[in-house]
Amino acid sequence: MDYEQKIINSLKNEFKSLEVDSYFIRFDEISDILTPSLVLEYVEKAYRYTAEYKERLQMPSKLYFFYQDGDMRVMPSVVDVDGEKVSAMKVVSVHFQNKKRNLPVVIGFFVLVDSDTGSLLCVMDATYLTAMRTGAAGALSVKHILREKDSISLGIIGCGVQARTQLALISYIKKVHELIVYDVSTEAMEKFARFSQNLGFKAKKANSLFDFKDCDVVVTITPSNKPFLMLEHVQNVKLINAMGADGPGKQELSPEILKNSVVVVDNREQAIHGGEINVPLKNGQIDESIIFGEIGEIIAGIKKVPPNRRVVFDSTGIAVLDVFVGYAIYKSARERGLLKNLKIH
Known part of the structure; x- marks a missing residue:
């Protein structure tokens, strides 16, 4: 036996395989588990937390x-969910060339760690999770900021995958009597119009951004790094869900919109670093005092949005949402007997 083999054999005796259970959840089972009602319940819990x-x-x-x-983001968090200490991390990537590969632009996976032992508890796809919790985030801002409105006119700018969950989740919690959509890609706009028809909506395709000026809610969900929505485009808009700016350098709204609105963020630190406000902050066009509060404070009733003011919800996407929703999926899969053993030890 040579020395290298001696080292291998000796170390094998010191590092034993772990006697722990690890699992994975199939993608098709995740999409069955993560219903609109479940994702809205757990995203709301996360914001309150x-x-x-x-x-x-x-x-x-x-x-x-x-x-x-593109880029890759690593999003860890440790929180208390349903009386359990939950430790988890999401890794999500954005690759715009994935369209040519017949893959989603946004791909992610989610890892749950046993908070008592530190061992791997469960791994699952996070592509659908991310889309659904982002849709729920937009829907909950509509629910809690426009409490008094039973029915809304909705405008959506950017007709990619994320736009679908925005429409689905917003219309699940609030009646939508008018839908206006726009995308720089006519093909994307046509595909989204067909999707919306499946949900019972006849989408009006905007000729210009001025078509959104009388909407109750406008959702921007694009990868833009230049502001395209101007103050004159949103004259009578009550709520703008700015969902696209989720990293440094991204920007969808003109600074004038921010200056003339109440700005609510999902997380103060993250919004300053990479939310809708990050570029105008860096350029000195606004300062941090523009932040009225966090959406969790609105939902929990700690802060109340001033009446008769337009609100901008600057949503960057925060890890705590993924942890709450990911744990809800795991918990439901465990109760249904859907966890599959993952033999890594």
Whole structure:
């Protein structure tokens, strides 16, 4: 026996395989489990948690890694969900060339860690999870900021995959009597119009951004790094869900819209670093005092949005949402006997 083999054999005796159970959940089962009602329930719980248990929340800022055609974000958090200490991390990537590969632009996976032992508990796809919790975030801002309105006119700018869950979840919690859509790609706009028809909506395709000026709610969900929505485009709009700016350098709204609106963020630190307000902050066009509060504070009733003011919800996408929703999926899969053993030890 040579020395290298001796080392291998000796170390094998010191590092034993772990006697723990690890699992995975199939994608098709995730899409069955994660219903609109479930994702809305757990995203709302997550936002309340950020406001009511701020001192317990462990959620460092996203870690960003940049590629030529996209980026990767690592989003860890430790929180209390349904009486359990939950430790988890999502890794999500954005690759715009994936369209040519017949893959989603946004791909992610989610990892649950046993908070008692540190061992791997469960791994699952996070592509659908991310789309659904982002849709729920937009829907909950409509629910809690426009409480008095039973029915809304909705405008959606950007007709990619995320637009579908915005429409689905907003219309699940609030009646939508008019839908106006726009995308720089006519093909994307046509596909989204067909999707909306499946949900019972006849989408009006906007000729210009001025067509959105009388909407109750406008959702922007694009990867833009230049402001395209101007103050004159949103004269009578009551709520703008700015969902697209989720990293440094991204921007969809003109600074004038921000200056003439109440700005609510999902997380103060993350919004400053990479939300809709990040570019005008860096350029000195606004300062941090423009932030009225966090959406969790609105939902929990800690802060109330001033009446008769337009609101901008600056949503960057925060890890605590993924942890609450990911744990809800795991818990439901466990109760239904859907967990599959993952033999890594």
